[in-house]
Amino acid sequence: MSNASGKRATQKKKARPTQKKPVAGTVFDIFELENLIDLFQRKNITELEIERAGTRIKLGKHSKGMGPDTTHQEHSGTLSQKELSSLDSSLFPITAPLVGTFYRASAADASPYVEEGDIVRKGQVLGLIEAMKLMNEIEADIDGTVASIVVENGTPVEYGEPLILIRPKE
Amino acid sequence: MFQKILIANRGEIALRVIRACKELGISTVAVYSKADTNALHTRLADEAICIGPADAMQSYRNIPNIISAADVTGADAIHPGYGFLSESSDFAEMCESIGLHFIGPTSGNLKTLGDKAKTRAAMKAHGIPVIPGSEGEITDESSAKEIAELIGYPVMIKACSGGGGRGLRIVHKPSELKKAFHASRHEGVAVNGSNGVYIEHYISSPRHIEVQILADHNAHTVFLGERECSIQRRYQKLIEETPSPAVTDKLRSKLGQFATRAVEAVGYLNAGTIEFLLDQDGKFYFMELNPRIQVEHPITEMVTGIDIVKEQIKIAAGLPLQYQQKDIEIRGHSFECRITAECPERFIPSPGQIQQWHQPGGLGVRVDSGVENNSMVFPHYDSLIAKLIVHGASRKEAIAKMQCALDEFVVKGIKTTIPLHKQVFQDPDFQKGLLFTKFLDRFTPTSS
Numbered sequence: 001m002s003n004a005s006g007k008r009a010t011q012k013k014k015a016r017p018t019q020k021k022p023v024a025g026t027v028f029d030i031f032e033l034e035n036l037i038d039l040f041q042r043k044n045i046t047e048l049e050i051e052r053a054g055t056r057i058k059l060g061k062h063s064k065g066m067g068p069d070t071t072h073q074e075h076s077g078t079l080s081q082k083e084l085s086s087l088d089s090s091l092f093p094i095t096a097p098l099v100g101t102f103y104r105a106s107a108a109d110a111s112p113y114v115e116e117g118d119i120v121r122k123g124q125v126l127g128l129i130e131a132m133k134l135m136n137e138i139e140a141d142i143d144g145t146v147a148s149i150v151v152e153n154g155t156p157v158e159y160g161e162p163l164i165l166i167r168p169k170e
Numbered sequence: 171m172f173q174k175i176l177i178a179n180r181g182e183i184a185l186r187v188i189r190a191c192k193e194l195g196i197s198t199v200a201v202y203s204k205a206d207t208n209a210l211h212t213r214l215a216d217e218a219i220c221i222g223p224a225d226a227m228q229s230y231r232n233i234p235n236i237i238s239a240a241d242v243t244g245a246d247a248i249h250p251g252y253g254f255l256s257e258s259s260d261f262a263e264m265c266e267s268i269g270l271h272f273i274g275p276t277s278g279n280l281k282t283l284g285d286k287a288k289t290r291a292a293m294k295a296h297g298i299p300v301i302p303g304s305e306g307e308i309t310d311e312s313s314a315k316e317i318a319e320l321i322g323y324p325v326m327i328k329a330c331s332g333g334g335g336r337g338l339r340i341v342h343k344p345s346e347l348k349k350a351f352h353a354s355r356h357e358g359v360a361v362n363g364s365n366g367v368y369i370e371h372y373i374s375s376p377r378h379i380e381v382q383i384l385a386d387h388n389a390h391t392v393f394l395g396e397r398e399c400s401i402q403r404r405y406q407k408l409i410e411e412t413p414s415p416a417v418t419d420k421l422r423s424k425l426g427q428f429a430t431r432a433v434e435a436v437g438y439l440n441a442g443t444i445e446f447l448l449d450q451d452g453k454f455y456f457m458e459l460n461p462r463i464q465v466e467h468p469i470t471e472m473v474t475g476i477d478i479v480k481e482q483i484k485i486a487a488g489l490p491l492q493y494q495q496k497d498i499e500i501r502g503h504s505f506e507c508r509i510t511a512e513c514p515e516r517f518i519p520s521p522g523q524i525q526q527w528h529q530p531g532g533l534g535v536r537v538d539s540g541v542e543n544n545s546m547v548f549p550h551y552d553s554l555i556a557k558l559i560v561h562g563a564s565r566k567e568a569i570a571k572m573q574c575a576l577d578e579f580v581v582k583g584i585k586t587t588i589p590l591h592k593q594v595f596q597d598p599d600f601q602k603g604l605l606f607t608k609f610l611d612r613f614t615p616t617s618s
Contacts, residue, residue: 099221099238131238132268156242158220159235160204 027055091147093162094138100131102138102163104153112153114164118146126164129157143169171487172196172247172271176240177215179251180230181540182557183463184211187249190479199243201236203229205548210540217243224550230254233261240270247271247486249479253552256462259284273486275439275461282436283461286330287368289436293456296435298428301447301455303370314351317369318344324372327351329358336360338405340372373455375606376447378402379414380460381429382470383442384481386491391433393426394470394478395500397443400605401594403517403614408587409594410466411505412473415565415603416448425454426495432459441467441482465557468538469504472561503568504561507576507591510553514590515614521549525583530575534561534568547584555586565603569595590614 028036028050040048040059048059096102104112104127114126120140127138144166151163174197177187184200188211191198200215205224212218219239222229229235231254240248248265250256250272259280265272275283283289287307294300304317307330318325318341327350329337337357339350355365382394398414399407417425429444436459443464445457467478476498485491511520527543539556541547547555558575562568576592593613594600600609 099219099235099242101242131234132241158239159222159229160220 027053091165092142092168094126094164096129096157096159096161096163098129098131098136099159100129102151102155102157103128103130114146116146116149120144120146142166174245175247175249176245177249178236179254180206180211182538183251185214185540186538187479188214194480199245201239205550210542247273249273252462252465271486273482279436279438279461283459292435293432296431298431298456299454301370304368307366307368309366311351314369315347318347321371325369326372327354327367327369329354330364330366330368373447373449376449377416377606379448380443380445381425383429383433384491385433385438386485387488388490390491391430392491392495392498393429394474394476394498396425397466397469400607401609402607403610409507410469412469413500440485441478466506468559469506472504472559473500473502474498502561502563503565505568505572507558508554509556509558510587511547511555511584512553512587513585514587519549519553520585521547522584526580528580530578534571535575569601
């Protein structure tokens, strides 16, 4: 994903005589590299290029591309539909019937509708998806136990995204 | 300028819009149905979000899911492409009401233009020639009979809310009127519940000529030449070209004037296409104003050098048009072949998996396609899989280029209309530019 302005961040540094002596044969020393990598990972940029004395370092994050494996954006704290299929096939996924933001409780200060381990009945409200300021209740399709809560509170979800996994009642 | 655009479409037009956004430095969000999980457009965009199952009504026409997708991804504009929601005044209105920019005309434009009878009246009032016909909707049989007598047979009955060729019936004699009237009404109801029709004089062997316009917020309009779209089957276009072999410089200038007046007649904004029929006496008649980017826009881009999708985005962002009419130059000649996943003999859909795909290339050869090798072609959506566009210095050169390009195009695993396109380009009448809307009948069985 590109950064906010859609452009690459490029920086050029001039060599300074007072800098640490680089490791023999290299233009960037190991500490600089570590700092650079750390900075890059922490910040919301996808590409960084630095050139010094004819040596160029280029760091890149490739979350999307034309590659055959990437299909849709993966939010933190959610399962891709591919990952789900490799999971325990005895678990029943409750999937998002619409696009919106998933909430685990009816309000910010309320307790979540369900937790892992809770026994649930068909039709029981497990969570909400908010779409354009309207709340939609997400109900359990079957009786069972909550095996796993896949999506974190407040995360945007797409159609068909697994939200909660239920272990069906025997 | 927009930061992020959501493309509410699929296939080749989604790719087209995504590419224009990328060139403008705008982030892109693709939406897709379950069937399109591995589609090209989802991979080219910066983000992709699933909006529903395969059925278009629940995905690509699902207004709540699409608007919600724009909301959760933080998109500030939506490009609707063509088809799907591109002409939905409801959708445009909803976007407008929440501050989401709809890249296209205003919801008011869409409302007016969705009503054919109303549009006709507006055009007539602005001195644009229209085909003699009923002024306003006809909903009962006796009025239909009366009007038809007045206009003079043969007549064409059109459902007021039809489109893409639906709800059309030709009537040659009074005895055929009753059946045709009811059939047309029935089809109109199926499209969106409206059962009014309008009746107009039927022009036999017309040429279909359309004009591309761009209009900005200052009501500054330019027209980008005309397109000839006479090679059709059941009112679906197959091959388009620009400039039209039948349009002289004088006629072109007149067409441009009509087009500009048509824009003023409805206060139109953004890119649009005004369709005319040209009869055998050289007279033009207004048919429709299409309020969207059209499938065949690339041929206009090839001869003018103007990126129409980028212009749409810029206009929607409130930027003024950067050129005057005198800056528009038409250079060379361009053709487009619409390659569909259908049997070329009887146009039976041919969905399936593409086993081999090789598209042609080179100078003046452009392929706009949403599929590639191993792509699945589904029956859920329209059958257009690629547009093959060529540009040459002359019509003759462009024809030769298209013939070579069609020869080089390999698609295995599904049937396509490539063989039919080859036949057309070898036809002597076609090569002479003798085109009219029934041209294709010589290759395919006549359809009612």
